[in-house]
Amino acid sequence: MTPAAELQPLAQETTASRVASTVREAIALGHIAPGQQLGEVELARQLGVSRGPLREGLQRLTQEGILIARRNRGLFVIDMTPERVRDVYTARQAVERGAADEVHARGDARSTGSALLSVVEQMERATQGTDDQQVTDADLAFHELLVERSHSSRLIWMHRTLITETRMCLNALVPTYASNAARVTEHRAIADAFAAGDLVQTDRLLVAHMRDGVDRLLP
Template sequence: MTSYIEPLAQESTPSIIADKLRKAIGHGEIKPGTQLGEADLARKLGVSRGPLREGMQRLTQEGLLVSIRNRGLFVIDMTPDDIRDMYLAREAIERAAAHKILQGNYEAAGTALLAIANKMLDADGDPKAIGELDIAFHELLVRLAGSPRLTRMHQTSIVETRMCIHALEETYLAADARALEHERLANAIRTGDPERTDRLLMDHMDDAIERLVNRTAEPTSR
């Protein structure tokens, strides 16, 4: 397993530190609810506490970390309300991105997205691989819009999505369920169908919310 919390091989800056921590949180190396200790992280990253604090402050501003008075700094937990709010933001960004794509070379964009959906179908039901391809599909969708601001806005929600995306793995009865959802969306974009694209994108988000919220509401002692 790749570790993101390791000594930096280049000049340390708050931006690099923030990116390392963001990836560690998104990939589950630092779990939701974990308290971050400055001394331990500074040692593992091989940096001083000054730039580390600034890097962590950036993630606090992004909403990935929360400061609790007299306790310290913690990675957020994704509550049902957080999940709904995160997908609300993602839906707004991705619908805007899809709208922009459909005003341009939508056939090429749809073909590129379909290639990822096909990789999901070829993943032999590997939940981790499908989860990563799921993220890659939506990152590409926003990048293809050609809007740097949408891409920047999307990054925080994608980290939060990555924190809980693998929780969906056991909720799909068929291994290719997610792949088929993405295939339909890619084809709608490729054919330049704005109404179908928008409907499929909203349905996809609503389905994910329902699965995640129902999962978080389940009793833990099963």
């Protein structure tokens, strides 16, 4: 192990990093809409930063694929086109099915099912209110927990790279449900399959859940 005396000081988060985090979250939450153009002057004013760190932060989001540069026009938030929606759900399905398989293989399915049911209960309580964002937060937390329980650092990392686009899709899904109760029912069924230790049913429900999301977004 490297002696403590040889360790280097941790670098503080840069202004550009904070810009990227703030704008990324605003996009994920829908405060900055898909397809919206980002004006540097107004954004710098709102964030209280100079143009240099702002541009560096926005460049990071461009590299992540969340923003797109259009020649002679500027930066825009990506549109959730049919092709992008399908691609996001294809990637999510691959990651979450892999995570589920690992959970079952580790013999951790029943405890994972119990943990997921706790999140479903949070989702159900959120449906009693008027804030759809709380339901969406619980929805995202459910899938994050599912992948985290795989204990696969690569699957967890891959899932995190999809978080912003996933939340954009989840925000767009809200109007497609007659009630949030349907979302609760879908997630409870997946959690129950884990709790029962049923790998085949877990996999089947995850595939159906992802296909349902695509079908709702692309009727």
